[in-house]
Amino acid sequence: MPPDTASWPTARLCAFVADLDFEQIPPRVVDVAKGLMIDWLGSALAGKGARQVEIIEGFARAMGPADGPSTVIPTRRRTSPYFAAMVNAAASHAVEQDDVHNGSVFHPATVIFPPVLAVAEAEAKTGREMLTACIAGYEVGIRVGEFLGRSHYETFHTTGTVGAVAAAAAVGKLIGLDASGLNHALGSAGTQAAGLWEFLRDAADSKQLHTARAAANGLFAACLARDGFRGAARILEGKKGMAAGMSHDADPTRLTDGLGSRWATEETSFKWHASCRHTHPAADALQRLMRSEGLGPEDVATVVTHVHQGAIDVLGAVDIPQTVHQAKFSMGTVLGLIAVHGVADLDAFERHALADAGVARFRSKVRMALDAEVDALYPRRWVGKVSITTVDGRQLEARVDEPKGDPGNTLARQELEAKAVRLAEFGGAATAEEMRACMSRIWSLDQPGSPADLFANAGGGRGPPPSGGREHAVGDQRVHGRGETRLGRG
Amino acid sequence: MPPDTASWPTARLCAFVADLDFEQIPPRVVDVAKGLMIDWLGSALAGKGARQVEIIEGFARAMGPADGPSTVIPTRRRTSPYFAAMVNAAASHAVEQDDVHNGSVFHPATVIFPPVLAVAEAEAKTGREMLTACIAGYEVGIRVGEFLGRSHYETFHTTGTVGAVAAAAAVGKLIGLDASGLNHALGSAGTQAAGLWEFLRDAADSKQLHTARAAANGLFAACLARDGFRGAARILEGKKGMAAGMSHDADPTRLTDGLGSRWATEETSFKWHASCRHTHPAADALQRLMRSEGLGPEDVATVVTHVHQGAIDVLGAVDIPQTVHQAKFSMGTVLGLIAVHGVADLDAFERHALADAGVARFRSKVRMALDAEVDALYPRRWVGKVSITTVDGRQLEARVDEPKGDPGNTLARQELEAKAVRLAEFGGAATAEEMRACMSRIWSLDQPGSPADLFANAGGGRGPPPSGGREHAVGDQRVHGRGETRLGRG
Numbered sequence: 005m006p007p008d009t010a011s012w013p014t015a016r017l018c019a020f021v022a023d024l025d026f027e028q029i030p031p032r033v034v035d036v037a038k039g040l041m042i043d044w045l046g047s048a049l050a051g052k053g054a055r056q057v058e059i060i061e062g063f064a065r066a067m068g069p070a071d072g073p074s075t076v077i078p079t080r081r082r083t084s085p086y087f088a089a090m091v092n093a094a095a096s097h098a099v100e101q102d103d104v105h106n107g108s109v110f111h112p113a114t115v116i117f118p119p120v121l122a123v124a125e126a127e128a129k130t131g132r133e134m135l136t137a138c139i140a141g142y143e144v145g146i147r148v149g150e151f152l153g154r155s156h157y158e159t160f161h162t163t164g165t166v167g168a169v170a171a172a173a174a175v176g177k178l179i180g181l182d183a184s185g186l187n188h189a190l191g192s193a194g195t196q197a198a199g200l201w202e203f204l205r206d207a208a209d210s211k212q213l214h215t216a217r218a219a220a221n222g223l224f225a226a227c228l229a230r231d232g233f234r235g236a237a238r239i240l241e242g243k244k245g246m247a248a249g250m251s252h253d254a255d256p257t258r259l260t261d262g263l264g265s266r267w268a269t270e271e272t273s274f275k276w277h278a279s280c281r282h283t284h285p286a287a288d289a290l291q292r293l294m295r296s297e298g299l300g301p302e303d304v305a306t307v308v309t310h311v312h313q314g315a316i317d318v319l320g321a322v323d324i325p326q327t328v329h330q331a332k333f334s335m336g337t338v339l340g341l342i343a344v345h346g347v348a349d350l351d352a353f354e355r356h357a358l359a360d361a362g363v364a365r366f367r368s369k370v371r372m373a374l375d376a377e378v379d380a381l382y383p384r385r386w387v388g389k390v391s392i393t394t395v396d397g398r399q400l401e402a403r404v405d406e407p408k409g410d411p412g413n414t415l416a417r418q419e420l421e422a423k424a425v426r427l428a429e430f431g432g433a434a435t436a437e438e439m440r441a442c443m444s445r446i447w448s449l450d451q452p453g454s455p456a457d458l459f460a461n462a463g464g465g466r467g468p469p470p471s472g473g474r475e476h477a478v479g480d481q482r483v484h485g486r487g488e489t490r491l492g493r494g
Numbered sequence: 495m496p497p498d499t500a501s502w503p504t505a506r507l508c509a510f511v512a513d514l515d516f517e518q519i520p521p522r523v524v525d526v527a528k529g530l531m532i533d534w535l536g537s538a539l540a541g542k543g544a545r546q547v548e549i550i551e552g553f554a555r556a557m558g559p560a561d562g563p564s565t566v567i568p569t570r571r572r573t574s575p576y577f578a579a580m581v582n583a584a585a586s587h588a589v590e591q592d593d594v595h596n597g598s599v600f601h602p603a604t605v606i607f608p609p610v611l612a613v614a615e616a617e618a619k620t621g622r623e624m625l626t627a628c629i630a631g632y633e634v635g636i637r638v639g640e641f642l643g644r645s646h647y648e649t650f651h652t653t654g655t656v657g658a659v660a661a662a663a664a665v666g667k668l669i670g671l672d673a674s675g676l677n678h679a680l681g682s683a684g685t686q687a688a689g690l691w692e693f694l695r696d697a698a699d700s701k702q703l704h705t706a707r708a709a710a711n712g713l714f715a716a717c718l719a720r721d722g723f724r725g726a727a728r729i730l731e732g733k734k735g736m737a738a739g740m741s742h743d744a745d746p747t748r749l750t751d752g753l754g755s756r757w758a759t760e761e762t763s764f765k766w767h768a769s770c771r772h773t774h775p776a777a778d779a780l781q782r783l784m785r786s787e788g789l790g791p792e793d794v795a796t797v798v799t800h801v802h803q804g805a806i807d808v809l810g811a812v813d814i815p816q817t818v819h820q821a822k823f824s825m826g827t828v829l830g831l832i833a834v835h836g837v838a839d840l841d842a843f844e845r846h847a848l849a850d851a852g853v854a855r856f857r858s859k860v861r862m863a864l865d866a867e868v869d870a871l872y873p874r875r876w877v878g879k880v881s882i883t884t885v886d887g888r889q890l891e892a893r894v895d896e897p898k899g900d901p902g903n904t905l906a907r908q909e910l911e912a913k914a915v916r917l918a919e920f921g922g923a924a925t926a927e928e929m930r931a932c933m934s935r936i937w938s939l940d941q942p943g944s945p946a947d948l949f950a951n952a953g954g955g956r957g958p959p960p961s962g963g964r965e966h967a968v969g970d971q972r973v974h975g976r977g978e979t980r981l982g983r984g
Contacts, residue, residue, distance in 0.1 A: 055722070056723060059718055059721045059722060059723045060718070060723075062721055063576075063714065063717055063718060063721075066574070066717070067558070067559075067574040067575065067576035067577070068557070068558060068559065068574070068576075069557075069558065069559045069560070070559070084556070084557040084558070085557065086553075086557035086558075087557070158734075159734050159738050159739035160739055164685075188698075191692075191693065191696075191698055191700065192698075192699075192700065192703055194690065194692075195654075195688065195689060195690045195692065195693060195700045195703065195704065196688045196689075196703070196707055197688055198685065198686045198687055198688040199685060199686075200684070200685045200726070200729065200734055200735055200736065200738075200739055201734035202681075202684075202685065202726040202728060202729050202732040202733070202734040202735040202736075202738075203681065203685060203724075203725065203726040203729075204734070205726070205727075205732070205733075205734075206681075206724065206725075206726050206727050207724070208678075208681055208724040208725050208726045208727075209682075209723050209724045209725070210681065210682065210685045210725060210726060213682055213685065213686070213718070213723070214685065217686055217711075221707070224553065227553055227556070228549055228550070228553060228699075228703070231549045231552055231553075232545070232549060233546060233549045233550075233699050233703070234693075234696065234697070234698040234699045235693065235696075235698050235699070235700060236690070236692040236693040236695070236696050236698045236700060237695075237696045237698075238692060239690065239692050239693075242692040242695070243692070243695075244648075244649050244690055244691035244692040244694070244695075245690055245692040246690065246692075248649050248690075248692075249649035249650055249690055249740065250739065250740070
């Protein structure tokens with residue numbers, strides 16, 4: 005390789021991950037990571053029963069081994085790490101409650117935690133190793149998303165494309181790849197990166213397919229690299245790499261921005277409403293205005309949400325939603341739920357998003373308008389601005405600079421845990437008691453010697469599956485305890 | 495959906511596939527398809543022992559079931575259709591002898607035959623069903639490649655991106671999806687489409703990863719569609735679809751060009767030299783000129799190959815090749831093999847591409863120059879033009895309008911079979927006798943009642959594996975005979 009290899013942004017990113025040591029990570033960042041893991045686990049459990057998830061799980065049952073070391077979270081059955089990562093990543097993104105990083109417009113949790121947990125279970129990693137790997141995935145994925153820029157997100161679903169790279173970095177860190185190995189892993193992941201927004205207009209199921217593929221492909225790439233499979237050295241910034249093919253405003257300086265001093269992990273936002281993040285700033289602004297003015301939904305004649313172009317691109321495809329999932333991408337529906345029912349959480353969507361006349365009436369009053377200031381601040385800040393005209397002719401305005409769940413307006417621990425329990429119970433995947441036991445284990449993951457095991461006391465686990473699982477001995481694939489199965493060959 | 499749905503190009507393509515009946519296909523096209531299958535099987539067997547293939551196969555062993563209905567061709571072990579398709583697609587592209595369609599710059603065989611065979615084995619399809627499905631895959635994939643145009647191929651490896659769509663169409667046809675189901679399958683395949691050329695400069699292993707992923711992803715997409723998973727309706731031509739994200743000269747009229755009258759399958763070229771197809775026209779022209787003039791390699795002072803831009807894009811990354819695979823993308827090496835050894839076949843590459851002083855000397859005499867006429871004809875025609883300056887000062891020129899293996903200069907059946915036997919024997923994956931038995935079965939696949947089974951009399955088969963395979967009973971995944979395993983749920 006040429007002498008300047010080590011100075012390439014991708015190489016510097018890989019060196020950072022290879023050198024990352026748990027002791028270097030500020031405790032506040034570790035705490036955020038644990039909160040993000042709890043928030044994610046809730047989302048993964050909430051995916052139980054979602055049609056898209058069940059179909060992907062059916063494929064995993066047909067094509068993958070009937071037992072293995074890794075947990076399929078919604079059903080608690082076990083299979084190989086590859087299929088566990090695939091199904092869990094689909095499940096985690098089904099109810100649109102998983103986290104988001106503003107500046108990169110990237111949902112890290114759904115593509116990073118599933119492959120890391122699946123491999124950690126298979127290879128008996130510690131809690132600290134798992135946390136370090138996940139933080140590595142966040143730091144890489146967020147920077148790659150920022151690097152690819154707004155033009156990428158116009159056509160590509162960043163969580164699908166960048167997700168494969170983030171998952172490869174995280175799993176690569178977990179299995180101990182050095183900088184060169186990580187570079188090969190990123191090369192193999194980046195050349196698998198895919199995910200187009202076209203599905204939105206049809207209410208198709210691709211969003212969960214994207215996260216499933218990203219998580220599984222990233223795991224695949226990292227395992228291949230461990231076995232000597234070579235990837236492109238400059239898959240991100242090279243002349244025929246991701247930016248060349250899928251962006252026209254890429255900024256390579258973002259790939260290494262503040263490595264080791266800036267912790268992008270802690271910039272990640274928790275989603276409070278159960279909808280596309282692009283609806284949240286306006287939802288919060290509307291909620292504030294209606295509360296402060298004492299308005300009911302029938303007091304409102306029209307609502308204009310002043311938004312960034314990305315919101316129009318993603319939400320503009322939906323007119324009258326046909327499915328609950330599509331309703332989460334309908335600005336008018338989200339604002340209607342807030343106006344009529346005061347909340348836009350999972351239950352509100354299930355019960356009121358499609359057939360509620362009041363919500364439908366409010367939806368018809370809402371339109372989006374591009375706002376130069378909001379657009380200029382985006383994606384670094386997601387500002388909410390709404391204008392209401394009341395039926396009695398008043399013009400009212402409100403603004404929210406940090407939607408609820410953003411780092412400057414984050415969830416209290418109690419809110420975070422309550423949200424996670426609601427998610428866990430939503431599809432019957434876990435009881436509140438089970439979820440509390442899982443959360444307790446996660447809060448302790450950074451204790452020395454803590455195993456990377458979320459479910460040992462939460463039903464399922466090593467014993468018989470809690471419900472409906474068909475488990476079979478699988479020849480040489482049976483796992484008698486942790487640490488006996490190594491991924492890849494050998 | 496809007497009323498004009500059925501007129502969308504993607505919808506018309508899907509309707510064509512859904513309606514395609516074996517009886518409609520001209521016998522000469524069926525004959526070509528059988529020849530392409532023989533040619534492909536040789537390539538799949540020749541992948542045995544290739545490092546990239548062994549690593550991917552190691553992943554399949556670790557993550558997939560240890561038994562199943564589908565054959566992993568290089569080793570003749572059995573696993574689930576998903577992993578058989580994945581490994582076989584990697585294997586088929588390892589030695590760069592698989593077919594190519596000029597106009598689309600797409601290698602159909604390596605991404606279409608593996609998933610179709612894997613599913614045909616699992617679901618007891620007939621030879622006619624398999625041939626029809628493969629032809630459907632060729633007709634779709636070639637048109638999608640043509641549609642995406644030259645700008646796509648500048649950055650994207652069309653066989654990786656389009657391959658997923660072609661595989662989905664082929665498997666979707668095989669498992670009996672209707673037009674709507676095929677549209678969903680294409681939507682899920684297109685949103686997984688990936689593969690960047692960046693790997694070429696590093697001699698990385700991504701080319702086989704691309705074919706592995708395309709075949710497996712296409713199979714995945716078709717199986718998902720059968721179970722009701724929805725894909726974008728206009729993934730090819732839609733505003734946020736493949737062309738929007740990955741091309742700037744897409745031509746939607748190409749998607750439906752001559753459907754039912756033009757058979758793109760029969761336009762496919764067989765590769766004669768074991769190198770990147772972009773080297774073939776110049777190799778043939780050089781060979782013709784040196785023979786007609788009675789030149790030896792030391793008589794030649796310089797060679798200029800007059801090429802299209804695509805050749806410079808793909809081959810320009812390689813200066814002095816470091817691996818045999820990279821040597822196949824080195825114009826100078828290919829021409830050196832032709833000049834010094836008279837052939838650029840698999841053995842010549844293995845023995846002479848890297849360490850032969852005469853080949854290296856000839857390589858240093860070769861340069862590429864963009865030629866306006868050649869570039870204008872490309873990709874419809876791949877014209878070879880070379881200029882030689884001899885050491886005694888003569889200026890000589892030669893031109894080849896159809897490189898050997900093109901439809902107008904195709905292989906005789908004897909040449910085709912001899913090439914396939916050489917490929918089968920190359921890595922010890924099959925004996926000449928086994929390969930002849932396989933070829934005999936393929937030539938008879940269109941006989942009524944012929945099963946889609948290539949290996950029954952060719953070693954391996956249902957009995958114990960021929961060498962080194964570890965086979966275990968796999969709980970409920972053991973397959974006692976054909977037709978007992980259905981893909982997907984159910």
